[in-house]
Amino acid sequence: LALALAALLPAAGARRSQDLHCGACRALVDELEWEIAQVDPRKTIQMGSFRINPDGSQSVVEVPYARSEAHLTELLERVCEKMKEYGEKVDPSTHRKSYVRVISHDGTKMDLSGVKIDGDVASSLKFACESIAEEYEDELLEFLSHEADNVKDRLCSKRTDLCDHALHIPHDEL
Numbered sequence: 001l002a003l004a005l006a007a008l009l010p011a012a013g014a015r016r017s018q019d020l021h022c023g024a025c026r027a028l029v030d031e032l033e034w035e036i037a038q039v040d041p042r043k044t045i046q047m048g049s050f051r052i053n054p055d056g057s058q059s060v061v062e063v064p065y066a067r068s069e070a071h072l073t074e075l076l077e078r079v080c081e082k083m084k085e086y087g088e089k090v091d092p093s094t095h096r097k098s099y100v101r102v103i104s105h106d107g108t109k110m111d112l113s114g115v116k117i118d119g120d121v122a123s124s125l126k127f128a129c130e131s132i133a134e135e136y137e138d139e140l141l142e143f144l145s146h147e148a149d150n151v152k153d154r155l156c157s158k159r160t161d162l163c164d165h166a167l168h169i170p171h172d173e174l
Contacts, residue, residue, distance in 0.1 A: 022163035023099035024083070024128035025156035031082045032144055033151065034105060035075050039066035067145050076137060080129035084122045087115040099125055136160055 044062040052058055065071050087102040102117050104110050133140065139159055143151045156163040 018162075018164075019097040020099075020124055020128050021132065022156060023086075023088075023097065024125050025132050025160065025162045026152050027083060027086055027099050027101075027125065028079060028129050028132055028140075029152045029155060031079050032072070032075055032140070035079065036066045036071075036144065039071070041066065045070060067147070069141060069145060072141050072144050076133050076140065080126050080133060083126040083129050086122065086125055087112065087117040088121045089115050132160075132162065 041064065043065040045065045045068045046060050047063050047068065048058075048060045085101055085103040086099045089098050089100050090096070091098070099121075100115060102110065102112055102115060136155065136159075139155055143155055148154065153163075
């Protein structure tokens with residue numbers, strides 16, 4: 001019996017870690033997309049060289065600020081602080097953990113039944129978020145600088161394999 005339990009513990013720990021990293025990735029993308037959506041679409045930033053060309057012109061273009069590299073880089077530096085606003089929810093049938101906001105963006109009341117809210121969950125999620133943001137910064141900038149569809153699935157499942165278990169779950173359980 002002890003041998004059987006010893007064999008199961010590493011798998012449970014690996015799944016817990018995978019659930020955490022998958023949840024952190026998905027929450028990170030959600031938060032970044034929400035922040036981008038809050039920016040006035042008319043706001044622009046000048047990009048390019050500020051040097052004057054031989055013909056007297058400048059190679060400066062205006063791009064939407066919301067998806068500019070400058071804005072996205074700034075968001076990446078602070079977005080993981082939002083993980084304090086998440087709690088852990090365990091699926092009773094699969095025992096898989098997912099992470100959900102416990103404080104809504106707009107102040108509406110949320111259903112928190114079955115959600116575990118504590119500092120350890122928040123700090124683990126924040127740490128996982130920071131490591132993902134650092135390790136996959138180029139991919140995040142690439143996906144978010146363009147209005148891409150399904151960034152969560154494309155980044156968290158296909159590009160990084162952080163949520164590779166989600167690819168094997170029927171979509172009604174996602």
